[in-house]
Amino acid sequence: MIKDGATHIAVATDHVIESFRNGLWPGYKTGEGIEPDLLSQFSLLEEALSAAGVVVWPMIEFEADDALAAAAEAAARDARVERVIICTPDKDLAQCVRGTRIVQLNRQTRVIRDEAGVVQKFGVLPESIPDYLALVGDTADGYPGLPGWGATDWRDWHVKVAKPSGLAQTLSQEHDRALLFRTLATLRTDIPLFDDVDQLRWSGPTPTFASLGARFDAARAGTR
16 A cells, blocks of 8 residues: 555554444354464554554454544545545445445455445445444454344335334334344544644654564565
């Protein structure tokens, strides 16, 4: 991204896999099942990014997705910012998209998804993504949604789970669970991460970058 001309950049990490959501739903995702070799690289990733001069937000109580959502909203409030690009195609981050000002980028396909793209993909506006996920579920995050509800069912019901009187009987019966799942799916945007977007400007690697690179080179040579 820096090579492509990004001037302001920050990376959010799940410093720990668990978050406040694990206290709300016992089946919410944890670090269980992550390969130890991969898990051991998390702190090294944060160290490498910081040495490269990139702002890093290691999240503990909240998730990396929460940080991305909060940062995107805060950056978009600055009139100097031309566009905020969230570099992940994850469906839960689609709730953060606003017109063409806050967009998602799939780095692999290089496809940018704006608000029209979210509607085309999911059949709902970005602000309704938490409602959508509450009904259809999110297996990656560990909550199942409501019985009998899939993406097709949602497209036939342009409703809000906060208004159970207008929903099907099955949804009315599961209203409390639907609200819980919507809470799980709603990203937090009230996390203070920076005071000014200028704090996110990339100014090159830090003096520790060279020594870190030497460490990596030595580690690679030692495994051959």
